[in-house]
Amino acid sequence: MMNGALKIALGASLMAVLAGCGNDDRGIGPLGVLAQTAAQTVAQRRAAGDEPPAPPKSPGEAAAEALRVNSGPLIQVGFESLGRTQVMALTGQNGALRTYMTPAEEALILRGGMLVGTRGLGNDLSVAEPATDALIRAGAPGTAPRIMRYYAGDGLERPLQFNCTVGAGPRAGVTVETCQGHGTSFQNSYMVQDGQIAVSRQWVGPALGYVTIQTLRP
Amino acid sequence: MRRSRLFRRLMATTLPVALVLGSAGTTAVAEPLRGRSMSSYGLAGGIDAPTAEMLPEGTLGATISWSDYGRRSSMVFQVLPQVTTVLRYSRVDGVREFENEEAITDRSLDVRVQLVEEQGWRPAVAVGLQDFLGTGVYSGEYVVATKTVTPRVRVTAGLGWGVLAGKPRLIDASDEGGTPNADEWFRGSAKPFASVSWQVNDRLDVVAEYSANDHIARYNTGQVFQQGKAPDSNLNLAAFYRFGETYQAGLYTIGGNTFGAQFSIMLNPRQSPYPSGLAKAPAPVRPRPAPAADPDGWSGVWSQDPTAQPAIQTALGDAMAKEGQALESMALSPGRAEVRVNNTRYVSHAEAIGRTARLMTRALPPSVETFVITSTAQGIPTSSVTLRRSDIERLENTEAGQIAAVSALTDAPATAPGLVQTDGIYPRFRWSVRPYLSLGFFSAKDGLTYEGGGQARATYTIAPGLILTGAIRQRAFGNIERRGPAIPGQRGRNYTFDEYRDNPALETTPEGVPRVRSDTRMYSGNNKPTIPELTLAWYAKPAPAVYTRVTAGILERAYGGVSTEVLWKPANSPLALGAEVNHVRKRDFDQLFDFRDYEVTMGHVSAYYEFPQGFTAQLDVGKYLAGDKGATLSVTREFANGWRIGAFATKTDLSAEEFGEGSFDKGVTLSIPLGWATGQPTQDRVSTRLRSLSRDGGAQLNVNGRLYDNVRDSHSAKLYEGWGRFWR
Numbered sequence: 001m002m003n004g005a006l007k008i009a010l011g012a013s014l015m016a017v018l019a020g021c022g023n024d025d026r027g028i029g030p031l032g033v034l035a036q037t038a039a040q041t042v043a044q045r046r047a048a049g050d051e052p053p054a055p056p057k058s059p060g061e062a063a064a065e066a067l068r069v070n071s072g073p074l075i076q077v078g079f080e081s082l083g084r085t086q087v088m089a090l091t092g093q094n095g096a097l098r099t100y101m102t103p104a105e106e107a108l109i110l111r112g113g114m115l116v117g118t119r120g121l122g123n124d125l126s127v128a129e130p131a132t133d134a135l136i137r138a139g140a141p142g143t144a145p146r147i148m149r150y151y152a153g154d155g156l157e158r159p160l161q162f163n164c165t166v167g168a169g170p171r172a173g174v175t176v177e178t179c180q181g182h183g184t185s186f187q188n189s190y191m192v193q194d195g196q197i198a199v200s201r202q203w204v205g206p207a208l209g210y211v212t213i214q215t216l217r218p
Numbered sequence: 219m220r221r222s223r224l225f226r227r228l229m230a231t232t233l234p235v236a237l238v239l240g241s242a243g244t245t246a247v248a249e250p251l252r253g254r255s256m257s258s259y260g261l262a263g264g265i266d267a268p269t270a271e272m273l274p275e276g277t278l279g280a281t282i283s284w285s286d287y288g289r290r291s292s293m294v295f296q297v298l299p300q301v302t303t304v305l306r307y308s309r310v311d312g313v314r315e316f317e318n319e320e321a322i323t324d325r326s327l328d329v330r331v332q333l334v335e336e337q338g339w340r341p342a343v344a345v346g347l348q349d350f351l352g353t354g355v356y357s358g359e360y361v362v363a364t365k366t367v368t369p370r371v372r373v374t375a376g377l378g379w380g381v382l383a384g385k386p387r388l389i390d391a392s393d394e395g396g397t398p399n400a401d402e403w404f405r406g407s408a409k410p411f412a413s414v415s416w417q418v419n420d421r422l423d424v425v426a427e428y429s430a431n432d433h434i435a436r437y438n439t440g441q442v443f444q445q446g447k448a449p450d451s452n453l454n455l456a457a458f459y460r461f462g463e464t465y466q467a468g469l470y471t472i473g474g475n476t477f478g479a480q481f482s483i484m485l486n487p488r489q490s491p492y493p494s495g496l497a498k499a500p501a502p503v504r505p506r507p508a509p510a511a512d513p514d515g516w517s518g519v520w521s522q523d524p525t526a527q528p529a530i531q532t533a534l535g536d537a538m539a540k541e542g543q544a545l546e547s548m549a550l551s552p553g554r555a556e557v558r559v560n561n562t563r564y565v566s567h568a569e570a571i572g573r574t575a576r577l578m579t580r581a582l583p584p585s586v587e588t589f590v591i592t593s594t595a596q597g598i599p600t601s602s603v604t605l606r607r608s609d610i611e612r613l614e615n616t617e618a619g620q621i622a623a624v625s626a627l628t629d630a631p632a633t634a635p636g637l638v639q640t641d642g643i644y645p646r647f648r649w650s651v652r653p654y655l656s657l658g659f660f661s662a663k664d665g666l667t668y669e670g671g672g673q674a675r676a677t678y679t680i681a682p683g684l685i686l687t688g689a690i691r692q693r694a695f696g697n698i699e700r701r702g703p704a705i706p707g708q709r710g711r712n713y714t715f716d717e718y719r720d721n722p723a724l725e726t727t728p729e730g731v732p733r734v735r736s737d738t739r740m741y742s743g744n745n746k747p748t749i750p751e752l753t754l755a756w757y758a759k760p761a762p763a764v765y766t767r768v769t770a771g772i773l774e775r776a777y778g779g780v781s782t783e784v785l786w787k788p789a790n791s792p793l794a795l796g797a798e799v800n801h802v803r804k805r806d807f808d809q810l811f812d813f814r815d816y817e818v819t820m821g822h823v824s825a826y827y828e829f830p831q832g833f834t835a836q837l838d839v840g841k842y843l844a845g846d847k848g849a850t851l852s853v854t855r856e857f858a859n860g861w862r863i864g865a866f867a868t869k870t871d872l873s874a875e876e877f878g879e880g881s882f883d884k885g886v887t888l889s890i891p892l893g894w895a896t897g898q899p900t901q902d903r904v905s906t907r908l909r910s911l912s913r914d915g916g917a918q919l920n921v922n923g924r925l926y927d928n929v930r931d932s933h934s935a936k937l938y939e940g941w942g943r944f945w946r
Contacts, residue, residue, distance in 0.1 A: 022650030092502025107499030119499035153490035155858025157942025
């Protein structure tokens with residue numbers, strides 16, 4: 001009988017054969033893509049099998065470690081639909097626009113803490129245009145539209161427009177933005193300090209749902 | 219004015235919301251009634267009879283249905299919101315057109331047009347033609363109305379002619395088919411049909427139907443055949459079960475004594491599992507420091523340092539290579555930079571340009587305000603996008619239309635003053651050794667065919683536009699065996715491989731047509747190494763909007779020789795004109811370096827036009843491989859995400875008899891970008907061409923690297939169609 005490790009090794013070498021070799025990665029075809037994906041999975045599983053899995057770090061531990069090794073601005077982001085929490089580091093700043101990235105180069109784009117885009121997540125928000133921004137920062141109640149533009153599956157950028165109401169939340173210091181449109185609704189919550197959004201829970205889109213964003217180091 | 223055209227394209231992005239929300243039920247926008255299940259003929263709704271339902275626009279699907287009547291493989295495409303087409307390959311059991319056969323194989327084409335959308339009390343109304351190219355076993359026409367009664371129940375009633383009225387048309391077995399039989403449409407007596415569909419839950423649909431179709435085939439020779447068993451009654455029942463968005467299985471009974479099963483796959487090009495793709499985030503814009511912080515950078519003094527450009531070019535080239543962009547050359551002056559870029563990764567050229575522009579803000583000194591990004595294909599510049607750096611800084615991550623409005627698209631000259639080639643770009647050697655697998659689904663005689671093996675391929679780019687390509691292939695397994703073409707007059711019998719190879723006289727049909735493609739199986743299933751391709755290609759750009767190509771060598775598996783092409787395509791023009799002349803000789807069946815006796819000079823002139831919504835039309839007029847003269851019309855729809863679905867038809871001066879079954883050449887092309895399914899950024903595609911039969915009339919040379927598709931990616935129609943991904 002084949003033992004598990006040998007089976008996996010054989011599987012991996014077969015995958016390598018299927019994926020081929022060369023310095024030209026174009027024109028690899030569906031077979032190659034399937035083989036590459038499978039080979040990655042096998043490699044990951046083998047890697048996981050070789051060493052005992054590290055106990056998952058708690059968000060608090062992860063934040064403390066990131067603050068220790070990275071001296072730049074950091075945020076901690078919980079992707080509710082993906083079930084993961086990650087520390088993201090500032091990789092670019094253009095005026096008030098800040099781009100934060102994970103080590104895997106997935107990005108969140110914020111303007112003064114307000115989410116205006118995501119990149120590399122598969123169901124990205126291209127750009128958000130919240131006319132509610134000033135109301136939220138001022139903590140003033142009112143209504144304003146919010147346009148969310150997405151990369152649609154057909155390759156176009158498609159906007160959704162929502163009507164939003166800004167008001168005080170159930171807890172002191174929390175401003176709530178409730179938006180409706182296209183048969184759906186969502187509610188963003190912001191904690192504003194000196195005009196900056198320090199902590200928030202914001203809706204990215206139909207597929208990604210909500211993210212919670214916490215400023216670790218402004 | 220260019221602007222208005224551009225904005226019209228961008229305005230198209232403000233329409234269907236349901237695509238983003240991923241659910242059809244949330245909008246009140248009137249849209250064609252969408253079918254929830256597929257009929258045994260592969261159209262939306264019903265079982266054996268039609269409904270007025272449509273599929274979401276752009277949907278591409280396939281249904282295979284088995285019953286005692288035979289096997290129907292149908293491919294459906296929703297061309298427009300109100301127009302569905304189906305191409306069907308069927309095995310019809312019980313029809314003995316020839317003494318020794320139990321069944322016939324039959325191709326048929328249907329079209330259904332929804333004339334009136336459902337609104338208020340008014341039902342959706344459609345008219346349809348079934349099997350309308352030539353008289354076939356399924357020929358019939360209908361007018362039908364469907365109405366939603368409750369959100370879960372729909373009723374349908376209609377009037378059918380031909381087989382739908384149980385009055386099949388007389389089939390002429392000697393007719394080669396393939397041309398519309400318009401004089402018979404909506405003739406003869408009509409009979410009603412009706413159905414009720416009930417959506418039990420999100421997965422299960424149940425349909426009951428009344429239909430007059432009795433599944434009889436009648437020939438003009440007086441022969442009448444019953445397909446399968448005669449239905450006991452006019453009542454049909456079916457249940458359909460859905461697996462996710464994509465798959466559906468169904469069981470049905472026709473008249474209580476015939477049972478069938480079917481399976482459907484539906485793909486919507488607009489609904490990708492990863493709409494934005496999984497490509498890594500782009501490097502963000504790096505704004506320039508204040509002039510006081512970098513006076514040398516802002517004044518342009520840096521340009522007097524001879525080491526500045528090489529250092530910048532190396533740094534920029536390395537950064538671009540990480541994002542799949544090859545920096546081929548660069549011209550740098552204090553106020554302006556031009557980069558020539560070959561995009562090897564992204565389907566959307568706008569995304570490639572957007573990423574390049576952002577990397578330029580990170581690499582270039584502050585005094586450089588004008589960015590010119592020139593796309594190249596096969597080493598030849600195809601178009602330039604000119605942007606102001608301050609616009610890139612100001613508009614980063616805003617609606618893509620804003621940066622489009624301040625960009626300019628122009629033709630790119632062959633060369634520009636000051637261009638410096640990047641070190642190590644030329645010559646370039648690329649090679650790969652990979653398995654290959656080719657599948658055939660629609661062969662009437664062989665059923666599913668497959669072949670697999672290994673292929674080594676190398677390209678050596680000697681200089682920009684000068685490319686040497688070679689490949690060698692070895693089959694390892696497969697069920698395709700070599701054989702000669704069918705023996706004329708002896709249905710079902712073929713020449714053997716040896717018989718055909720050794721007798722060159724057989725390479726001309728009895729009608730005098732050279733066998734240029736009907737012996738294609740002589741080239742299949744070779745167990746020895748073969749050379750599919752060995753060419754030297756030279757691409758050039760003699761004038762700003764004129765492109766040329768010369769390819770010499772072994773051009774394809776059956777022909778070698780010289781292929782030359784010229785194309786006029788301004789970057790902002792929807793119209794392109796081209797001409798191609800080839801002198802080729804037929805290769806020997808061993809597919810190495812030997813040739814057979816047949817030699818021909820052939821070619822065509824072409825006109826191409828880009829219509830809105832991604833439609834392009836191409837008309838070729840000229841001489842084909844067999845020396846026949848005629849024209850090919852192709853219409854293709856391409857989505858911004860790279861999906862391409864097209865149809866083509868060729869008519870030449872060969873008579874229908876000389877051409878053989880099908881009367882003229884026609885087919886469907888399909889190409890799906892792999893990234894659409896996997897989310898990974900790649901330009902790889904899965905492509906296929908469904909063509910009726912390998913025939914000699916209207917046969918085209920399959921040379922690689924034709925200019926139009928190479929050039930067009932970075933031109934206005936496609937660039938602006940995909941412009942929404944500029945900031946991706």
